[in-house]
Amino acid sequence: MICFNPNFLFFGVLLVAGIGYIVYKPFPNDAAEPWKQTFVSSLVRMITLMSKIGATVGVSSKINITRFMVSAQKYLYQGNPNVKVWREEFDGVTVRISKPVTLDQSKLTPAIIYIHGGGWVVLDTDSYAHLTDTISLESEVVVVSIEYRLAPEHLYPVPLDDCVKASKFFLKNARQYGVDGNRIGIAGDSAGGNLAMSVALKLSEEAGSPKLAAQGLIYPVLQGINFLLPSYIQHSNGPAFITGDTMAEYFLSYMIGDWKYQSHFLTNNHTSPAVKQSEYARYVSHELLPDQFQAILEDDYGDNYGDEDVSKKLERYLLDSNFAPLMATDIALGKLPPTCLVTANFDVLRDDGFLLETRLKRIGREVTHQYYPGYEHGFLMHLVMYDGSLPAVQKFCKCMVNYMQS
Ligand SMILES: *[C@@H]1O[C@H](CO)[C@@H](O)[C@H](O)[C@H]1NC(C)=O
Ligand SMILES: *[C@@H]1O[C@H](CO)[C@@H](O)[C@H](O)[C@H]1NC(C)=O
16 A cells, blocks of 8 residues: 555655645735635646646646646536527637527627637637626627637737637627627627727727727736836736736747747846837836825836847737737727726736726726726636626626617
8 A cells, every 4th residue: 555655645745735835825814805816826826837747747738738727617617508509600710609598589689799818828718608608698698709719829910810800700790690780899808808909909990890889808918018017016926826927928929939038028128228218118107007006116127228139029019009909009099999997906917907097098088997906817707607706797797788788
């Protein structure tokens, strides 16, 4: 009985304790539900660690192991009898459609196009089924969830192009689905929020293209040139699972599929002095943030440094508003539909959302910001999946439906 050998037991306990020590980063007491939040984030960190170990011993690539493990969350949800679900191809792009069975079929209804998160590299529409079905039920609308192709196999702009194609197809053929083409909103979380806003920007720029009625951005990724915002400084090392390192890795996966510049991001060393002194830098300046976050500011390296070679390779992505929507001019932002914005405090991306709010308000665009100081990146999905807690998602749906009525 090898497992009762005291030596094995000793090393076993040591191993588990060691892994626990690495992945365990407790949420502070002022968080909403510290124990649960610590558990969920530690679980994700555990998956990251296991993917690294798995890749080292040659099981598969790190990304593919992570994909396999995180998509296991789809087995936690067995579907909902009140939602009819089917798949279709919209102009060559697969979509998963949810339609509440109680939806009034006698008149055209609004709809939400949903783009899932996962850093452009992991997760899929099935892993998001619980959330997208819930949004469809709570908003009483059709939800079209896009199965866009993922990076790094498909680099920018492929994932975005898939989303644009599927969205345009739906806007043009809405009637076929009992949907009013003038009342379609787009929404997404994290990297999906990035894609949703990029689609909205693209459609608003194209003459003759049908227009979206609302955009819902849930803790979105909106820019990649300023990794020294207060939210990055505060949360780059946890306790939420998404760190500065993770974001650098995701950005590089989406841009070039090569991670050798990852360490440059954390000090903003990936942008040249010219970029740091440009108009673009003003779009993401900490001066646009609320006072309470500006007070956190530290580590100010100035604006006269940065690796020119790295910057040259990455600028054409990072300064492109279709890649990083906060790089859009005020004129471009002015053409966007009304915005429902959700942000969380324990999130390096928190300030991306606050920057967008300020910029939209300054130009008089409508924005409803639902800020959750006690929660972490990904919380909307965590609440729905692990707790069956609906108030936050209901509040978001209400905002979307409100904008889609008018
Ligand atoms: C993941 O696995 C698929 C199928 O084996 C392969 O085509 C793809 O290149 C892998 N991706 C990565 C990032 O390793
Ligand atoms: C920026 O990168 C260069 C070379 O890659 C390095 O020598 C320098 O120390 C870095 N600066 C900061 C602030 O990280």
